[in-house]
């Protein structure tokens with residue numbers, strides 16, 4: 262099911278040259294480079310070669326992409342690979358009911374086979390849409406399956422088992438605090454920084470209502486033994502959830518996290534739709550990162566996060582599609598477009614312009630995950646996580662002016678515009694063909710596994 266070609270590593274010293282129409286670097290000056298090719302040696306960007314100085318015979322591969330624009334791979338800071346199989350099966354419900362009636366029972370029924378195929382379907386969808394790095398929430402059991410699939414597929418990302426040791430919504434779907442702690446230590450030891458650092462561990466307490474204080478705090482302590490790992494949880498998503506948190510702790514959600522010492526610059530909080538002035542001050546003081554998921558916030562009726570305010574206050578905001586059952590797809594293009602548009606009726610047309618949004622989906626995502634020295638922009642010395650996108654389709658702008666490149670990507674493009682995708686200097690998608698998966702096979706396997714999974718509930 263996984264194509265053997267993708268499993269092989271690039272040969273040592275392999276030299277690839279990509280000749281695009283233009284290069285959107287996302288460097289600090291937002292440079293757009295024309296009439297240059299990008300040279301990649303050993304998976305890293307080694308130079309920009311002027312078109313008239315190219316010596317094709319010096320390369321193992323020359324990719325002529327004169328009609329395509331080269332951009333950095335997209336980075337999504339909040340996704341749920343385990344849920345992709347459940348797309349369309351949890352409609353029109355608010356957060357806590359959505360979890361209680363649908364998502365927790367579904368995730369509880371996963372076995373290794375169903376989890377393997379949902380990971381494959383997710384990685385395939387993310388890659389086909391130009392996402393090269395993600396932060397995954399994982400699921401309660403068999404956390405090794407998703408991490409193993411990430412290693413095999415060639416994609417970059419963070420995942421880890423989802424931590425749940427209290428579950429009033431669906432009591433079957435939890436584990437003991439002791440087992441949770443034992444599992445994360447073993448998984449992080451086995452997987453953190455695997456595949457040459459392409460796959461890293463993220464510690465993932467589900468949300469405040471599903472974890473004991475002991476589990477939340479000890480997880481943060483364990484994380485210190487795994488530098489570069491991420492503490493990834495949900496916070497302040499819906500008003501009903503926040504009411505429950507208040508009843509339990511007599512605090513707002515982020516105030517509670519702050520009081521137990523789990524907020525810092527390696528913590529990513531998904532959502533933060535409803536926050537107080539005091540909580541925003543804590544997020545800023547702790548340099549905690551927010552993963553904004555506009556589609557999910559709209560579909561579950563949670564609300565509209567105050568993103569312009571966060572950015573004004575200097576809080577890190579990046580983007581994620583969340584899970585397929587609350588979206589219902591994993592397209593970064595949908596998130597970019599919505600993230601901008603939903604704010605304009607509230608805050609005015611000038612907020613969240615396309616360039617700001619594009620940076621959120623690339624270099625800011627890398628900064629949020631502390632991998633900005635490796636990926637997130639097209640600069641010499643960085644790893645070659647690259648996307649070739651066709652901006653000459655009939656739905657794109659008819660002007661070739663550099664000024665509207667960002668709006669052409671953010672507002673006019675979809676995953677259909679993505680042509681080829683490279684991670685770590687390896688082509689994973691080429692000419693819209695996956696070099697990783699036999700797509701028909703994983704879709705039919707997904708359908709089979711879903712039928713069997715639904716019978717296990």
Ligand SMILES: [Zn+2]
Pocket residue numbers: 339340341398495531583584
């Ligand atoms: Zn989520």
